[in-house]
Amino acid sequence: DAGVTQSPTHLIKTRGQQVTLRCSPKSGHDTVSWYQQALGQGPQFIFQYYEEEERQRGNFPDRFSGHQFPNYSSELNVNALLLGDSALYLCASSPLEGNEQFFGPGTRLTVL
């Protein structure tokens, strides 16, 4: 049983560009959450999707948007990239019951 997978592993973009990150949840999970982790900091919640809708959102601008597909996989889109968007982006999926979130390995985004 595969865990949470994310692609790509690493990404380098320039300021002003747009980026799409992808996440496949663990089998049987219907909820996907996205987190941003700056170097030396703890992860910060971006938003959460289930039933193909954004259900909760953290303190992030509208440049950050997402989508969830019928197979529960998800995308995170960031427009008009800023240098400060450089971070590790983590996807987590949640089981139908329980409180634990299972994290993927992350996508390292570097904005030059």
Added chain:
Amino acid sequence: SQQGEEDPQALSIQEGENATMNCSYKTSINNLQWYRQNSGRGLVHLILIRSNEREKHSGRLRVTLDTSKKSSSLLITASRAADTASYFCATGMDTGRRALTFGSGTRLQVQP
């Protein structure tokens, strides 16, 4: 913004010693979780303690929770070099559908 703070920010010990990390949080919670992160990769769930529990054990891990002081501690006994990682506490509400709020982490170095 981070929900809480881990203390200490960094900890260096010898193999075989015990490591204690503390976490403080600000708002009422239903559960508190501890995660481990190796070298800036994905987070691994270690243990969850509910707000009505005071202590919980899992292998070499012992977690305590004091809701009156809004604090928790993680004890790793008989540490090993493989325990070298960053450790984060995260607070959450009742179900996996809720966002987790992370602290800033403790970086543990276990010297062989």
